[in-house]
Amino acid sequence: MAVDTNKTVTVFGGSGFIGRYVVRALAKRGHRIKVACRRPDLAYHLQPNGNMGQIMPIQANLRYPWSVERAVDGADYVINLVGILAESGQQRFETLQAEGARLVAEAARGAGAGMTQISAIGVEAGGDTAYGRTKALGEKAVFETIPDATVIRPSIVFGAEDQFFNRFADMARFSPFLPLIGGGNTRFQPVFVGDVAEAIAATVDGAVPGGRAYELGGPEVLTFREMMEEMLRIIGRRRHLLTIPFGAAGAMASVMRYLPGAPLTPDQVRQLRHDNVVSDAAEAEGRTLAAFGIRGRTLEAVLPTYLVRFRPQGQFTQPRPQAGGLDRDDDERS
Template identity: 55%
Template sequence: MASNLETLVTVFGGSGFLGRNVVRALCKRDYRIRVAVRRPELAGFLQPSGKVGQVHTVQANLRYPASVEAAMRDSEVAINLVGILTEGGAQSFDAVQAKGAETVAKAAAAAGARMVHVSAIGADPQSPSHYARAKAAGEQAVLAAVPSATIFRPSVMFGPEDQFTNRFAALARISPVLPLIGGGTKMQPAYVGDVATAIADAVDGKAKQGATYELGGPEVLTMREIIETILAITERKRTLIPLPFSLARFQANFLQFAPGALKLTPDQVTLLERDNVVSEAAKAAGLTLEGLGITPDSLEAIAPQYLWRFRSAGQFQR
């Protein structure tokens, strides 16, 4: 059996939140990794994830097919992790998540490479959310070009560098009240390390080809329960004020231009109107983390390891 060091895996979007975890997981399994990102000079932090020379960074932009084809040269597996939560400039949902996914898939097909594509739970061509429609279009384009591709749809992901738990913890530090949008909306938060393990398993050949997996954590929690968990971990008492979707959407028209943790777009409000959980069909077919033999970690088990920095006394007891 050939060793993994002879297998070159190209990871598109490898410097992002999920990407850095995927690169780490692949390094542990001794793959050679080419990280294709828009700004390679900002991805140097990935080098220590592996042995000397194991991780190599190249420039590629999904809007320029020639750069994607160059990044795929001699590669046996393509992993597409590129996604955006908000649109800006030329980085639109359609350009990145639909057309971009198609560009990677076509380059993988031309190179005769296998493909793993990361989408999102809620991807649906009929969704009222532009984000979710673009994710669905990306899935369709990937399977049209590479019918054997494995698609992963994670629920909302948490981990040390996430834009989710850190955001609420940061807001709780500066505000005595927190707006609660979609307090009853159900989510199934997945630990980013578990999602990265699933992707590495697919590269190993353990996932079904042409299948769509839905990846969620061990618990289904409402948005209110998630925020209450974050407040308990960061030892802060805050008043949660339920905000109706209509009012939230009105506010998002202004907050979409806000910086950092305050940013909220109308499309994100639309997404919050639907539950974000693993479907019964995926569970029945074994197309889940558990189906891959992965026991998912819970928010309560992992989040205290990195959210302690939002406590008033840090890691120390008051």
């Protein structure tokens, strides 16, 4: 089947971490991209990823229906990447992840455009986290509005601009220990942002059937502790891994949530009680990276390319060959 490389694609949240990779992948395919975000001036860095006039930032805010409709006008396809990990100011889970997803879907339907919605593995409408509940409601709203839409659910996403490995690697420069909430036993299936972006871009070309939710995980299933050990090995530092029971972490988060740029919220602590890996059902039904013909990249293959700056002497420090010898906290209780 010939691929139409002359589509106009509106990408909501295209200036963010995953968005910049999605825009690049779409530009490589020859599509015209409208990057819809609250601050278009923060999306100008994306323009060199395409030809002259191929990538156009445009102002849009999911709290204002008219701006969403304007951003979608004339689009052949719509991708919604908007999501938040913690609430602040007017940025609320319900407004952005549930109501916002429905608003984008209704605008896409009105324009006769297809749609891909970005969600997350393990979200449930009746779950115990506001993040997960509103993501699930967003999925439901999209499928109700556009039955043949595609939903992409990645596990934890890593890459040069991520807020996970970069944050803990930076912390390891100064702190003698790193926290392991609940003992660090929660399992994840980290997936490279470039692989996620390629899968998202492929949905525009109809590479996989619509009307389904695809769960994207990398080739490794690792606990939180194992991810910290791998990160420390790569940056060549030894740090204590200190267990913080869920109860204590929740109490700390309840206080920190009122601080500007809070590093941890009660909702995030609750999320860490649940594994974040591709489900057996998705594996059995072929709703994984393999459906896109993508072989996921490992942490070992990618982390050294951007965590090198956190080594004691930067790129001139060789990483230790294995994680053995790391100081551990012996308390494994959660």
